[in-house]
Amino acid sequence: MASESNHNNFHALQAICYKRGSLRLLDQRKLPLETVYLDIQNSSVGWSAIKDMVVRGAPAIAIAAALSLAVEAVNLEAFEGTADDAASFLAQKLEYLVSSRPTAVNLSDAATKLKEIIVKAASTCSEGNAVFQAYIEAAEVMLEDDVASNKAIGSYGAKCFESQLKDAKKISILTHCNTGSLATAGYGTALGVIRAVHAQGILERAYCTETRPFNQGSRLTAFELVHDNIPATLIADSAAAALMKAGRVQGVIVGADRVAANGDTANKIGTYSLAVCAKHHGIPFYVAAPLTSVDLSLPSGEHIVIEERSAKELLNSRGGLGEQVAASGISVWNPAFDVTPADLISGIITEKGVISKNRDETFDIKGFVQKAVAV
Secondary structure (H helix, E strand, O other): OOEEEOOOHHHHOOOEEEEOOEEEEEOOOOOOOOOEEEEOOOHHHHHHHHHOOOOOOHHHHHHHHHHHHHHHHHOOOOOOOEHHHHHHHHHHHHHHHHOOOOOOHHHHHHHHHHHHHHHHHHHHOOEHHHHHHHHHHHHHHHHHHHHHHHHHHHHHHHHHHHOOOOOOOOEEEEEOOOOOOOOOOOOOOHHHHHHHHHHOOOEEEEEEEOOOOOOHHHHHHHHHHHHOOOOEEEEOHHHHHHHHHOOOOOEEEEOOOEEEOOOOEEEEOOHHHHHHHHHHOOOOEEEEOOHHHEEOOOOOHHHOOOOEOOOHHHHEOHHHOOOEOOOOOOOOOOEOEEEEOHHHOOEEEEOOEEEOEOOOOOEOHHHHHHHHHHO
16 A cells, blocks of 8 residues: 555545545554555455554544545446446445455444445446546445435434433533544544533533544544544543443433444444443443444344454554564454444434434334434
């Protein structure tokens, strides 16, 4: 991958810099010390960038995958095949891209939607290039839609927290992992809510965990909070319960990589612990995610496939990139995600509104999605 430093572009905190025929991804492994963009010329380079955590965060992964194939399609030498050949070529590439990070449902959801578009395009025209064009335009729309949906999540989330203020004038919120501009096409999901709460003047302080072992909280979330001049404090993952007991936080908000039909939610490892602690201390625990993170085909979180990552992330410093810090010969369990049961979740904030619990304390996610789609 060719790389270049790009300080001018970074004021907007863009993880994804795209114009037709060109995609550059901010190498998030190098943050916060270096700002390096990598050129993504095709889907195989895109696959490696996603697998190796150059780009991360479920929405950003989906968009980076779609755009890496769009760049490849723009720059293809003369394609000799038919429309069906073009559709088959694109579908195979999408399948391949989905294999880069299997837990994030946004990626497979994007691939499914894009496949529908290319099949439809192939059925209405005979030339391969027309199918490529339809694909490229659809991938570009996904990029625009993500920013709009993030801002809507932020707005609904801010209303949620505003309604909880009661006697206090301000609220402090704890978040985990990175769910901001760096995890999405821009603005963020859970961190987007914190941005919106801050913009309304009701945020006392944002707390972010380190988010071991890859430290997306200390490297990325802290970086975004400082960049935006949001009052913020970093804590060790293991300090969260003490923070809650001390009464220093009144709400928790996290993102999601997959939400099952009953509301069970897969998110970065450590999320479940926060939810248990929040429940014990009577603190509301919210999930912020676009509807593309909802997987109605899975009845519960037990069916969510949890990706296990390299032992090196625990054995070496800097999430596996630095020197050895653990004893040689120790075995390692390193799940990337855990599942938070729906009964620990207060509400799920989406771009179409907040999914609240029914009187029986369950979520009707299917009903909410059907109404949202019908509008």
